[in-house]
Amino acid sequence: MQAKSQFKAMPGEYHIEILAPGSEQSGEGTEHRADVHFLHPRVGWIDAARGVAMLAIIVGHFSAFFYDSVGAARLLFDLTDSFHVPLFFILTGLTMRTGWMGARKCTRLALSCFVPYIVAGIVCITMCCVFCNGFNLYGRLFGFFYGAGAFRDSILWADPANVDAIGLLWFLPAFFIGKVFASALSAFHPIIRAFVACLLFFVGASTSAYLLLPFGIQQGMCACWFVTCGMLVSESGLLAKGPQEQNPLYFVLRVVVIACGVAYAGALCFALLEEPMYCNSDYHNGIVDMFGSACCAIAVMSTVKVFYRHLSSLYVPLSWVGRNSMAVFIAHAITLACGDDTKWWLHGIVASGADALACYVTFMALDIVICLMFAFAASRIGWLHCIVYGNLPLSFLSSPNKTSRQDTATGA
Numbered sequence: 001m002q003a004k005s006q007f008k009a010m011p012g013e014y015h016i017e018i019l020a021p022g023s024e025q026s027g028e029g030t031e032h033r034a035d036v037h038f039l040h041p042r043v044g045w046i047d048a049a050r051g052v053a054m055l056a057i058i059v060g061h062f063s064a065f066f067y068d069s070v071g072a073a074r075l076l077f078d079l080t081d082s083f084h085v086p087l088f089f090i091l092t093g094l095t096m097r098t099g100w101m102g103a104r105k106c107t108r109l110a111l112s113c114f115v116p117y118i119v120a121g122i123v124c125i126t127m128c129c130v131f132c133n134g135f136n137l138y139g140r141l142f143g144f145f146y147g148a149g150a151f152r153d154s155i156l157w158a159d160p161a162n163v164d165a166i167g168l169l170w171f172l173p174a175f176f177i178g179k180v181f182a183s184a185l186s187a188f189h190p191i192i193r194a195f196v197a198c199l200l201f202f203v204g205a206s207t208s209a210y211l212l213l214p215f216g217i218q219q220g221m222c223a224c225w226f227v228t229c230g231m232l233v234s235e236s237g238l239l240a241k242g243p244q245e246q247n248p249l250y251f252v253l254r255v256v257v258i259a260c261g262v263a264y265a266g267a268l269c270f271a272l273l274e275e276p277m278y279c280n281s282d283y284h285n286g287i288v289d290m291f292g293s294a295c296c297a298i299a300v301m302s303t304v305k306v307f308y309r310h311l312s313s314l315y316v317p318l319s320w321v322g323r324n325s326m327a328v329f330i331a332h333a334i335t336l337a338c339g340d341d342t343k344w345w346l347h348g349i350v351a352s353g354a355d356a357l358a359c360y361v362t363f364m365a366l367d368i369v370i371c372l373m374f375a376f377a378a379s380r381i382g383w384l385h386c387i388v389y390g391n392l393p394l395s396f397l398s399s400p401n402k403t404s405r406q407d408t409a410t411g412a
Contacts, residue, residue: 093230149279177220
């Protein structure tokens with residue numbers, strides 16, 4: 001006997017389906033136990049939230065370049081740093097199904113992460129060889145082996161002086177590891193999952209201060225916490241419409257989460273807390289960063305969802321950026337391939353007499369335009385799309401069930 005309770009999905013909302021124990025339904029991800037599944041070919045406000053996260057990353061990086069010369073840049077850096085990377089991971093968890101993803105999906109996920117990681121890495125190395133003075137090829141190759149997003153003081157099996165930071169590309173192996181860990185945990189009780197994910201976060205964050213493991217393992221352990229948070233938000237219906245809205249505890253929980261997120265962002269903006277370094281699992285404030293950044297990301301998600309219907313002229317382009325955020329991400333990683341050389345080049349322009357605010361806005365806008373143009377090209381050119389999204393035409397990866405790109409793409 002099958003008991004169902006369905007709520008018709010409005011534009012930009014979930015389709016919620018509650019299955020009773022022992023029930024069966026065709027479709028990937030259905031389990032023989034009471035559970036909640038959110039079925040969505042594409043959810044508009046989730047795409048818009050991804051677009052916000054991607055643009056926040058770009059704004060945050062350019063704000064870091066002008067942190068000491070432009071007051072607005074300092075504020076925007078602290079604000080975006082409070083949520084941008086956790087928001088990507090939590091949105092990924094929000095669109096995941098419970099249960100182990102299986103070998104086929106795991107292989108597909110590995111390709112979607114490591115194909116662009118390798119190709120974009122080759123492009124970045126080539127650019128550094130051409131434009132950077134004193135470029136250390138050996139160190140950069142070691143950086144890709146470790147998934148080193150930033151410079152470290154201590155690294156296992158290597159001399160830190162020989163390991164160059166690879167910048168934004170650290171996200172891809174960390175995304176793969178975090179999603180695989182979260183998928184493996186999803187078969188357990190939510191309390192156990194939250195506890196284990198929390199434990200993984202602490203192990204990843206605490207050990208990163210002493211050594212760095214290869215392939216972004218520690219960043220992935222921290223990412224598992226955020227992905228698991230997204231899955232728990234999805235399964236609890238915290239942001240979905242339904243009968244749970246009649247429960248005052250849900251309202252109180254939403255208010256508490258949003259208030260904590262706002263307080264965390266405010267503490268960063270007013271320099272009460274030191275900014276976390278997601279790229280190398282350097283969370284200076286420990287549990288405050290772990291919960292604060294997650295709450296801040298959920299607060300941003302809630303805000304995007306509330307205003308999604310009323311600001312369509314704004315959210316249509318944001319949703320497009322979200323749908324193509326992987327391509328935007330790759331383009332941004334390439335444009336910032338030279339790292340500190342780009343920073344000192346921009347500082348040199350300002351030192352020559354150029355207005356710092358004008359340079360900040362102009363070069364940030366230029367980078368956004370370049371990234372959007374690349375994303376548009378990737379959406380139109382087949383071979384480029386295959387490289388950016390790791391959609392290689394391999395017969396053994398073909399699946400009889402069609403899956404949404406929102407479920408499988410790395411933040412795209």
